[in-house]
Amino acid sequence: MRLTPGPGRDIDLDRVDLFDLDLYTSGDPHPIWDAMRDRAPLHHQVLPDGREFWSVTRYEDVCRVLGDHREFTSERGTTPTHVGVDDPAAGKLLTSTDPPRHTEVRRPLGAKLTARAVKSWEDSIRGTIQRFLEPALDGERFDLAERALLLPAMVTGPLLGIPAKDWEELVQLTAMVTAPSDPHFMVGNEAATLAISHHELVNYVTEWVKRRRAAGGEDDTLLAHLMSVRAGGVPLTDEEIALDGYSILVGANVTTPHTVSGLVHTLIERPEQFEKAQADPSLIPNLAEEGLRWTSPACNFMRYAVDDVHIAGGTIPARAAVVAWIGSANRDAAQFPDPHTFDLTRSGAKRHVAFGFGPHFCIGAPLARLTLRVFLEELTQRFGSLELAGEPQHLRSYFIAGMTHLPIVAQKRRTP
Template sequence: MRLTPGPAQDIDLDSVDLFDLDLYTAGDPHTVWDVMRAKAPLHHQVLPDGREFWSVTRYEDVCRVLGDHREFTSERGTVPTHLGTDDAAAGKLLTSTDPPRHTQVRRAIGAKLTARAVAPWEDRIRRTVVRFLEPAFDGGVFDLAERALLLPAMVTGPLLGIPERDWEELVQLTAMVTAPSDPHFKQGGEAATLAIAHHELITYVNEWVTRRRASGGDDDSLLDHLMTLRAGDAPLTDEEIALDGYSILLGANVTTPHTVSGTIQALIERPGQFAAAQADPALIPNLVEEGLRWTSAACNFMRYAVGDTEIGGGTIPARAAVVAWIGSANRDELQFPDPHTFDITRGGAKRHVAFGFGPHFCIGGPLARMTLRIFFEEVLQRFSAVELAGEPEHLRSYFIAGMTHLPVVARTRRTS
């Protein structure tokens, strides 16, 4: 998806197709969202197959949809690839469960992922990031976007208790879930790709749990922790463990790679910003926040209206699907002045909703922030510049905004 939009256009909102994959692969959705925020903050679309959904694009409306489970439930599905089919895992899968059950499970898992809990991992993550960057040290062409797909697995694999031999397979499977129409990941049609990936990921977690129980292991990994959790008065069932393990794998793998590549692309296009961060490392945490806002890798989430609900100057009917466009909210000019300017000194960048909002705010946010901070610290310390070495190739997905290829050359920084 193009992150720096072109000039304003006269958009016919009656003909806009927000599920048109070409819009995200080769088009310019930000120009569409700009018009929607101004003219149709609540937008209704009917797909050719009869499925329909409403869209909200303003920051405040996106926060309301994601933040109030009493008005907008997660228990029928939360990603637009499932539009039209209620989630069979509702009430069991963490992401498809509302409070209070969601809160009980999330609190128990989240205790392992707070900023304080992940802080001891900093040195290990730094070594992992240096290992990740090693192929760029010789000054050759380095496909950052392709390689970045593996970075979260390199970081979180040990935390989750997943052996290195399985990382590439799991990265492929999670990409199939979030971009089932992309030619790099699809196997047959979209529905077949989703079915294969769901089955393989849940089977993987089930078999992992079975082996762990048989061996009597008590490692302090996140998946081991999941096996000991209680929600209310009862332990999680094996089905819940498998589903929540599946959810954790997805959350760990699918967004950070695209934040990395999209932010690096922004810095390549704006060498002054690269130089400013290099001259003042204190800017790096804000660079991370601006990168998260700018890329908005998870560019939407879906909910269902519980009852007839007034929002955005209109009414969403009861039980209707509503898509909250995070990529648009993070460019809302009422929240972020000059929103289409990438500015690492931006005040208030941290107000972005790239990690979501409300009860389902990304549980791995602290770990992702630390990983991104370390990544840019190492890049800025080791390289004097990063240059584009070929054309970027964008992910074919209306759910995840990212790239499959970003060829770059990194110039090693000379030290005196």
Template sequence: MRLTPGPPREIDLDGVDLFDLDLYTEGDPHPVWDAMRERAPLHHQVLPDGREFWSVTRFEDVCRVLGDHREFTSERGTVPTHLGADDVAAGVLLTSTDPPRHTEVRRPLGAKLTARAVKSWEDSIRRTIVRFLAPALDGEPFDLAEQALLLPALVTGPLLGIPEKDWAELVQLTAMVTAPSDPHFRTGSEAATLAIAHHELVTYVREWVLSRRKSGFEDDSLLHHLMNVRPGGAPLTDEEIALDGYSILLGANVTTPHTVSGTVHALMERPEQFDKAQADPTLIPNLVEEGLRWTSAACNFMRYAVDDVEIAGGTIPARGAVVAWIGSANRDASRFPDPHTFDITRANAKRQVAFGFGPHFCIGAPLARLTLRVFFEELLQHFGSIEPAGEPQHLRSYFIAGMTHLPITAQKRRTP
């Protein structure tokens, strides 16, 4: 998906197809979202197969849909790939569960992922990122987007309790879930790709749990911690652990790589921003926030209206599916002046909703922010310049905004 919009053009909102994968792979959805925010903040679309959904694109409406589980439930599915068929794991899978159960499972896990808790991992993360960036410093072409797909596993694999030999396979499987139509990850049809990936990921966590129970081995990993969570006072079943572990693996792997590559691409397009961050490292935390806003890697989330809901000047009927477009909310000019300008000094960049909003706000946000901050600290310290070495290739997905290829060449920074 293009992150820098092309020139303005006339948009026929009656003919817009928000499920057109070409719009995100080769096209430019931002002018479409701009027009929707202005002229159709509640947009209704019926797909050729009869499935229908409503879309909200303004910042305040996106926050309302994601923030109020009494009006908009997660317990029928939360991603557009489930549209038309209720999620069979709804009410159990962490991402497809409403409070209070969602809170009871999430709270003890969240205690392991606070900003204070993850601070102790900073040195380890820094060593990992230094090793990750080292091959790019020889001046040869380096495909940042392709290599970055593995970056979250390098960082979170040890924290999750996942052995290194399994990282690459799990990254591939999580990519298959979030971009089942992309030729890099597709295996047969889109439906087959989703089914295979879902089965393999759930089976992996289930077998991980069984092996831990048999061995009696205990550690401080997040997956092991999940085995001790007791919502409502009762322990999770192995199947519930497997499904919630699946949620954690997805959350750990699917967005950070695309935030990295999209933000680096923005800096290559705007070398003055690169120079500004390099000259003043105190800007790096805000660079991270602007990168999150700019890329909005989790492009949308879906909910279902519990009853008829009036919103954005219209009505979503009871049980109607509504897609909250995060990529649009983060370019809403009423919240982010001059929203299509990438500006690392933006005063309110941290108000972005790239991590979601409300009960399902990303549980791993503190770890993601730490990883991104350390990544750009190391990149700006060691890289004197970054240049494109080929055209980026965009992910074929209407759920995750990202890249599969971003060839770059880098020059080492000269020390005084």
């Protein structure tokens, strides 16, 4: 998805199609979201097949929809690719449950993923990132976006307990789940791509759990930890473990690479920002936060209204689907002055909602933040300059904002 908006234009909000995939590959959704925040902060759309959804685009409304499970439930599904179709994993999957059950499953898992817990992985993550960047150091063409798709698997694979031989296949499957219409990932049609990838991923974790049970003994990986989680005093069933393992795999794989490639593209377009970060490494944590705000790889998440809800000057009827546009909330001028300017020194960048808001706030945020910080430290220390070596290609998805290709050429940084 284009991250720097083009020139403003007249927009007829009654005719806007927010699920038009071209908008996210060759188009420009930002002027549309700007107009929605301004003129229609509650927007209604009917899809050609009759399914309907409401949209909120302002920061405070996005926080309310994502954060208040009494008004907006997650139990009927949360990804817009399933709008209007009840989630078969409702009430079982961490992402598709509401408190109190959600809290019971999330708490023990979250304890393994706190900033303090993930800090102990920093050295191994740095080694992984150095190996990842190594081929770009020789000045040859390097497709950062394509390669970055494998980065989370390289980082989280060992922590999850997934062998390296499986990473490539799992990356392909998680991309199919979240961008089923992208030609790189589509198999047949969108529905078939979704069904196949969901089935294969759940199957993978189920087989993993079976093998783990058969092997017995201790294991400190995240997937093994899921097997010891209890909800309501009873252990999770194998199906629930498989579905939660699936959420972690998808959550980890499909987001971080797009912040990595979006940020590098942004720094290539703004060399003065790259130079500032090189000159003052203490700016890097804030560069990561501004990069998350700017790229917002999870472009939106969905909820269903429990009862009629009055919000953003209108009413969402009971049981209707509502999409909270995170990418728009992160460009809301009421929260981020001059929102379409990328500024690594921006104060308050960390208030972004790229990781969501409320009870479902991304459980992997500490790991993603650590990965991004280490990536940016290595990038700024090792590379003197970065240039585009071809046209970037954007992911064909209205759910995940990202790139499939970003060819670059980099030069090594000379030691001062």
